[in-house]
Amino acid sequence: MTAPSVPQTTYVLTLSCPNRPGIVAAISGRLAELNANITEAQQFDDRDSTIFFMRIVFEITGGQTGTQQLRDTLAVLGATFSMEWALHDRSVKPKVLLMVSRFDHCLVDLLYRWRIGELSIAPVAIVSNHPRDVFADLDFYGIPFHHLPVTKDTKPAQEARILELFAATGAELVILARYMQVLSNEMAASLSGHCINIHHSFLPGFKGARPYHQAFARGVKLIGATAHYVTRDLDEGPIIEQDVERISHADTPDDLIRKGRDIERRVLACAVRYHIERRTIINGNRTVVFTP
Numbered sequence: 001m002t003a004p005s006v007p008q009t010t011y012v013l014t015l016s017c018p019n020r021p022g023i024v025a026a027i028s029g030r031l032a033e034l035n036a037n038i039t040e041a042q043q044f045d046d047r048d049s050t051i052f053f054m055r056i057v058f059e060i061t062g063g064q065t066g067t068q069q070l071r072d073t074l075a076v077l078g079a080t081f082s083m084e085w086a087l088h089d090r091s092v093k094p095k096v097l098l099m100v101s102r103f104d105h106c107l108v109d110l111l112y113r114w115r116i117g118e119l120s121i122a123p124v125a126i127v128s129n130h131p132r133d134v135f136a137d138l139d140f141y142g143i144p145f146h147h148l149p150v151t152k153d154t155k156p157a158q159e160a161r162i163l164e165l166f167a168a169t170g171a172e173l174v175i176l177a178r179y180m181q182v183l184s185n186e187m188a189a190s191l192s193g194h195c196i197n198i199h200h201s202f203l204p205g206f207k208g209a210r211p212y213h214q215a216f217a218r219g220v221k222l223i224g225a226t227a228h229y230v231t232r233d234l235d236e237g238p239i240i241e242q243d244v245e246r247i248s249h250a251d252t253p254d255d256l257i258r259k260g261r262d263i264e265r266r267v268l269a270c271a272v273r274y275h276i277e278r279r280t281i282i283n284g285n286r287t288v289v290f291t292p
């Protein structure tokens with residue numbers, strides 16, 4: 001008769017704290033006491049800010065008691081080292097709220113990656129400032145769609161409804177998949193660290209609403225896309241991922257928009273994956289990204 005299998009959980013621990021000797025030894029020592037098996041460990045010591053960053057993936061056997069004991073141990077470590085830490089059970093798919101305006105290429109790409117199991121998310125809502133019929137030929141696979149048109153007067157109320165939806169669905173990430181409304185300072189603050197935007201330029205170049213036309217007018221030879229955490233300052237948030245492609249004098253603005261779609265899709269998908277795999281830690285107006 002086979003022994004009942006003890007549940008095994010894989011956790012991702014991310015942390016940051018003022019740098020000092022002994023942090024890694026203390027953490028790995030405590031995890032060893034809990035019979036945790038570390039499978040990945042990455043660290044970065046930011047000399048500029050003197051902050052230490054770390055990401056640890058480990059497996060631990062044992063049910064609920066294990067988790068609470070683990071959290072208690074980390075709380076003590078956190079107090080000892082003045083640590084900000086987050087523990088994520090890797091089997092839990094993060095609930096995600098997707099936002100889009102008229103251009104749906106990034107939304108469709110994310111939904112495809114989710115549907116084939118490449119992106120381990122749980123989409124809970126799609127929000128647009130345009131009506132459902134703008135996306136008439138798109139299948140949203142039963143994900144609730146919310147049409148929240150935004151004008152100068154309705155913006156505060158519509159943003160409040162988005163935050164209500166965020167809370168009611170238990171979402172932990174908002175993805176601006178070409179959502180072309182500037183979020184208010186209050187909205188950006190409420191979603192701080194939980195909202196990723198795809199900007200269709202290689203930031204810091206060509207901020208704002210029409211970057212491809214700006215790029216064409218400037219005559220650049222490379223175009224790009226940037227995924228960043230959203231802050232109150234438009235297109236200024238901590239960058240998670242960027243990519244570029246070479247273009248030529250022969251490319252029209254429409255050519256740039258076409259070539260840009262592919263860059264936007266892959267940059268946003270990559271940034272979302274890094275975020276949900278807890279590979280990103282915000283470091284002031286920058287990020288630490290522990291890439292695979």
Ligand SMILES: Nc1nc2c(c(=O)[nH]1)N[C@@H](CN(C=O)c1ccc(C(=O)N[C@@H](CCC(=O)O)C(=O)O)cc1)CN2
Nearest residue numbers: 180181182183188197198199208209231232233234235
């Ligand atoms: N607080 C923030 N909100 C948003 C950000 C951000 O970085 N911080 N990024 C944008 C996305 N974006 C570029 O990536 C962007 C979106 C919209 C505009 C803009 O000027 N919009 C006009 C209206 C345009 C329209 O209705 O089509 C406006 O809001 O007046 C610039 C850049 C998402 N939000």
